[in-house]
Amino acid sequence: MTVTNRGTAQITAWCQELFDDLDFTVARKWKAAAPGRGVVAYMPVYVPRELIHAAGMLPLGILGGGENLEVIHGDAYYQSYICRIPRSTLELGITGKLDFVDGFLFPSICDVIRNLSGIWKLLFPKVYVRYFDVPQTYVDDTGGSFYVQEMQELREGLEHVTGRKITDEALRDSIAVYNQNRRLIRDLYALRSRAPWLVPTSELYLLLRAGMVLPVEEHSQLVTEYLAAAQAEQRPMRDNCRVVMNGLFCEQPPLNLIKAIEMSGCYVVDDDFMLVTRWLLDDVPVAGDPLQNLSTAFLHRSMETSAKYQPDLAQKGKYLIDSVRENGAEGVIFAAPSFCDPALLERPMLETRLDAVDVPHIGFKYAENSGQMQPVREQAGTFADSIKLWSTP
Amino acid sequence: MTPKTPAAAPSPREVVKELSMVKQKEMIAANYDAITSAPETGRKVASTFVPGNLNELLMCFDLLNNLPEINAIQNGMKKVSGDYINEAEKRGHSEDVCTYVKADLGMMAKGNIAPNGKPLPRPDVLLLSYTGCFTFMKWFELVRDEYKCPTIMLQVPYQADGKITANMRSYIVKQLKDDVIPTLEKVSGVKFDIDRLREYLRESAKAEDDFVWVMQSAKKKPSPIDAYFGGVYYIGPIFTAFRGTRDATEYYRLLRGEIEERIAKGLGPVTPEGDMKSQKYRLVVEGPPNWTSFREFWKMFYDEGAVVVASSYTKVGGTYDFGFRHDPDHPLETLADYCLGVYTNRSLPMRVDLLENYMREYDADGLLINSIKSCNSFSAGQLMIMREIEKRTGKPGAFIETDLVDPRYFSAANVKNRLESYFQMIDQKRKSVASAA
Numbered sequence: 139m140t141v142t143n144r145g146t147a148q149i150t151a152w153c154q155e156l157f158d159d160l161d162f163t164v165a166r167k168w169k170a171a172a173p174g175r176g177v178v179a180y181m182p183v184y185v186p187r188e189l190i191h192a193a194g195m196l197p198l199g200i201l202g203g204g205e206n207l208e209v210i211h212g213d214a215y216y217q218s219y220i221c222r223i224p225r226s227t228l229e230l231g232i233t234g235k236l237d238f239v240d241g242f243l244f245p246s247i248c249d250v251i252r253n254l255s256g257i258w259k260l261l262f263p264k265v266y267v268r269y270f271d272v273p274q275t276y277v278d279d280t281g282g283s284f285y286v287q288e289m290q291e292l293r294e295g296l297e298h299v300t301g302r303k304i305t306d307e308a309l310r311d312s313i314a315v316y317n318q319n320r321r322l323i324r325d326l327y328a329l330r331s332r333a334p335w336l337v338p339t340s341e342l343y344l345l346l347r348a349g350m351v352l353p354v355e356e357h358s359q360l361v362t363e364y365l366a367a368a369q370a371e372q373r374p375m376r377d378n379c380r381v382v383m384n385g386l387f388c389e390q391p392p393l394n395l396i397k398a399i400e401m402s403g404c405y406v407v408d409d410d411f412m413l414v415t416r417w418l419l420d421d422v423p424v425a426g427d428p429l430q431n432l433s434t435a436f437l438h439r440s441m442e443t444s445a446k447y448q449p450d451l452a453q454k455g456k457y458l459i460d461s462v463r464e465n466g467a468e469g470v471i472f473a474a475p476s477f478c479d480p481a482l483l484e485r486p487m488l489e490t491r492l493d494a495v496d497v498p499h500i501g502f503k504y505a506e507n508s509g510q511m512q513p514v515r516e517q518a519g520t521f522a523d524s525i526k527l528w529s530t531p
Numbered sequence: 532m533t534p535k536t537p538a539a540a541p542s543p544r545e546v547v548k549e550l551s552m553v554k555q556k557e558m559i560a561a562n563y564d565a566i567t568s569a570p571e572t573g574r575k576v577a578s579t580f581v582p583g584n585l586n587e588l589l590m591c592f593d594l595l596n597n598l599p600e601i602n603a604i605q606n607g608m609k610k611v612s613g614d615y616i617n618e619a620e621k622r623g624h625s626e627d628v629c630t631y632v633k634a635d636l637g638m639m640a641k642g643n644i645a646p647n648g649k650p651l652p653r654p655d656v657l658l659l660s661y662t663g664c665f666t667f668m669k670w671f672e673l674v675r676d677e678y679k680c681p682t683i684m685l686q687v688p689y690q691a692d693g694k695i696t697a698n699m700r701s702y703i704v705k706q707l708k709d710d711v712i713p714t715l716e717k718v719s720g721v722k723f724d725i726d727r728l729r730e731y732l733r734e735s736a737k738a739e740d741d742f743v744w745v746m747q748s749a750k751k752k753p754s755p756i757d758a759y760f761g762g763v764y765y766i767g768p769i770f771t772a773f774r775g776t777r778d779a780t781e782y783y784r785l786l787r788g789e790i791e792e793r794i795a796k797g798l799g800p801v802t803p804e805g806d807m808k809s810q811k812y813r814l815v816v817e818g819p820p821n822w823t824s825f826r827e828f829w830k831m832f833y834d835e836g837a838v839v840v841a842s843s844y845t846k847v848g849g850t851y852d853f854g855f856r857h858d859p860d861h862p863l864e865t866l867a868d869y870c871l872g873v874y875t876n877r878s879l880p881m882r883v884d885l886l887e888n889y890m891r892e893y894d895a896d897g898l899l900i901n902s903i904k905s906c907n908s909f910s911a912g913q914l915m916i917m918r919e920i921e922k923r924t925g926k927p928g929a930f931i932e933t934d935l936v937d938p939r940y941f942s943a944a945n946v947k948n949r950l951e952s953y954f955q956m957i958d959q960k961r962k963s964v965a966s967a968a
C-alpha cells in the first residue's frame with residue numbers, strides 16, 4: 139500500500155469532491171475500467187458488502203441526494219409527511235444518475251426503504267433489486283439459519299448478474315479485506331475519541347462517505363493515510379464538551395449540521411453515521427464457512443441501532459450508555475430525520491435510560507436539505523455551556 | 532342459509548340487519564369484560580397485533596387476546612384518541628410518528644381504561660408478531676418498557692419478491708416451535724396441544740369461507756355491501772380475538788344469510804342512515820379509514836352514491852380471497868403462511884397487482900387512496916401505486932390524506948372537495964368513453 143504525503147486538508151478536500159459528486163464519476167470510471175465489472179448499490183444501514191466484493195463488483199453506498207440535489211420528480215412519488223431520503227434517492231434514479239448500477243439492495247431498516255424496493259422494481263425492471271432481510275432473532279438455529287439462506291439467495295442473485303460463481307475462497311478474501319477496513323475505521327474512531335481536536339467530525343464524516351463510493355482497498359489506504367496525517371499535525375485543543383450523537387443512521391444530516399455542532403463547542407466522540415462501516419464489531423473469522431461466519435458475527439457481535447430488536451429489556455439502550463462511558467462523553471445529542479419512525483420511536487426509550495444515569499441530552503430533527511443551522515448551533519451551544527457549567531468542580 | 536329470527540321481531544328486515552351486528556357487539560363486549568376482569572378471574576392476557584394475529588394459538592393456552600390497535604380504533608371512534616395522543620406527545624413522543632402507538636401509550640398513561648369503562652390489566656405476555664410493519668417492533672419495545680413482561684418476537688419475513696419461500700416458512704415455524712410455544716406454555720402454565728390448535732384452525736377455515744363469500748358479494752350490481760365502511764365491521768371477528776371460535780363461525784353464517792337476503796331483494800349496503808339507494812360509483816379503496824370522523828367520512832360517499840366494492844384495508848389481518856384458508860393438517864405452517872400473506876407484508880408490486888385485480892374483478896370506476904399521515908407501512912409508495920393502477924386500468928385514481936386516530940389531520944372540507952371533484956372526473960371519463968364508443 140503506497141502512503142502519500144497528503145495532509146488532512148488535502149485528503150478531506152478529495153473526500154469532499156467525492157461527496158459532492160452526485161454523478162458518482164469514480165464508481166462509473168471503476169466500472170468502465172475493465173470488462174465484466176458491475177456496481178451494486180445499497181442503502182443504510184447494513185448489507186454484507188463482502189458478497190458484492192467477492193462477486194467482483196463495487197458496493198456503492200447510496201445515502202440519498204443530500205442538500206444539493208434539487209428534487210423535482212421525487213416529490214411526485216412521496217407525500218410531504220414521509221422523510222426525504224426515498225424521494226431524493228428516486229430523484230437520483232429517475233434523472234439517470236444511477237444508470238450504471240447493476241443491482242440495488244434495500245436493507246431491512248424500515249417500511250419506507252422496504253417499500254422503496256418495490257418502487258425500484260417497478261421503475262427499473264432491468265436492475266437486480268433485492269430487499270435484504272436480516273434476522274431479528276439472534277439464535278443461530280433460527281435467525282442464523284434464516285440469515286445464511288438469505289445471504290445464499292443474495293449470492294445466487296449476484297452470480298446471476300455477473301454470470302460468474304462466487305466461490306468460498308473469494309468470499310474469504312473479501313472478508314479479510316473488509317476486516318482490515320473495519321479495523322482502520324475502529325482506529326479512526328478511537329483516535330477521535332482520544333483526541334477529538336485531531337479528527338474533526340466533519341472530516342471523519344467525509345472520510346466515511348468516501349468509503350461509500352470508493353473500492354474498499356482504496357478506502358482503506360485513504361484512512362491509513364488520514365490516520366498518519368492526523369497524528370502528525372498540530373491542531374489546537376479546545377475547551378469543548380464531549381458528546382455522542384445518535385439517530386443519524388439513515389437519512390443524512392447536512393454537512394453543515396455537523397459543522398454547526400462542532401462550532402457550537404462540542405466534540406463528537408461517537409455517532410451512528412454509516413453503520414455499515416462498523417456494524418460488525420470484531421474481525422470476522424476468515425477460515426471456515428464464510429456465510430456462517432458472517433451470520434455469527436451479525437447475530438452475536440454487531441452494533442445496536444433502532445432497526446434491530448433488543449430481546450433483553452435490561453440491555454435496551456445500554457449500548458448508548460456504554461458509548462457515553464467508554465468515550466468519556468458528557469452528553470448525548472439526538473438528531474433524527476423528520477418523520478423517521480425508527481429513530482423517533484427509539485428516542486424516548488433511550489432518553490429514559492440516559493435520565494436514569496444522569497446523562498444530559500438534547501434532541502432535534504433535521505432533513506437532508508435543512509438550510510438553517512443557526513437554531514441547531516444555538517441549541518447545541520447552550521447544551522455545551524450548561525454541561526461545562528455543571529461539570530465544573 | 533337463512534338466519535334464525537326471534538318470533539317477536541319488529542320487522543323481518545330490521546332483525547335480519549341487526550342479528551350479526553348484535554352478535555358482534557356481544558362478542559366484543561364479552562371479550563373486554565373477560566380482559567378487564569382478568570385480575571379477579573386469574574386469566575392471563577396476551578397483547579398482540581392484528582396483522583399476524585395468532586388467535587388460534589393464544590387460545591390453546593387459554594390466553595385472552597388484547598389488541599392495542601383495536602383499542603386505538605375504539606378510542607378514535609369515541610373521539611378520545613386526540614387526548615391520548617396529546618398526552619403521549621407531552622411525554623416526549625414525536626408528532627411525526629404513528630398515531631396508533633401514541634394513542635395506546637397515551638391511554639396507558641391516563642389509566643388504561645378499556646371501552647367498557649374498566650381498567651385494562653397489565654398483559655402477561657406481549658406477542659410481537661412482526662408482520663408487515665416496522666413500527667410494531669418499536670411499539671412493543673415501548674410497551675415492554677412500561678409492563679416489563681415477557682415479550683416474544685416472532686419475525687415474519689417480508690414477501691419482497693412476491694412469493695413465500697421455504698426459508699421464510701421454516702424460519703417462522705422454527706420460531707413457533709423453539710420460542711413462541713415454549714414461552715406461551717411458561718407464561719400460561721398450559722401445555723401445548725396441537726390437536727386443540729387443529730380444532731381451532733378448522734373452525735377458522737369455516738368462518739373464512741363465509742367471510743370471503745361476503746366480501747366477494749360486492750362483485751354484484753348493485754353491491755349488497757360496502758367493502759370498506761361496512762367492511763371494517765365485517766372483518767371485526769376474524770381479524771381480532773375471535774378467529775377460531777364458534778362465535779366467529781356463527782357470526783359469519785349470520786352475516787352471509789343477511790347478505791344473501793339483501794341480494795335477493797336487490798338491496799344495497801346498510802349505512803348509518805338506512806339502505807343506500809343509488810350506486811353511481813363503484814370504488815376500490817386503498818389504505819385504512821379515518822376513525823375519528825368515521826361517520827362523517829362514510830357519509831361523504833353514500834351521499835354521492837359511491838359504494839366501495841373492494842378495499843385493501845380489509846386484508847390487513849389476513850388475505851383470504853385468493854384461496855388461503857387456515858389448514859388444520861399443517862397447523863404451524865399454516866400459521867406461517869397466514870402471517871406471510873397479510874396485506875402489509877406484501878411487496879409494493881404485489882399490492883399493485885392485488886388492487887388491479889380488484890379494479891377488474893369488481894368492475895370498479897376508480898381507485899381511491901386514503902393516505903394515512905402517520906403510517907409509513909401503508910403510505911410510503913401509495914403515489915406510485917396510484918400511477919400504476921391508472922396506467923394499467925385506464926381508470927382515474929384519487930388521493931386524499933387523513934389520519935387514523937389523530938383528529939388534527941382530518942379536514943372534512945378538503946376531503947369532501949377532493950371527493951366531489953373525483954366523482955366529476957369519473958363522470959367525465961365515462962362520457963368520453965361513451966362518446967368514443
Ligand code: SF4
Pocket residue numbers: 221222223224247248249250251388389475477478479480481
Ligand atoms: S430516514 Fe428513517 S423513516 Fe426514512 S427511510 Fe430512513 S429509517 Fe426509514
Ligand code: SF4
Pocket residue numbers: 629630631632663664665666667875905906907908909935
Ligand atoms: S405504522 Fe401503520 S401499520 Fe404500523 S402500527 Fe402504525 S398504523 Fe399500523
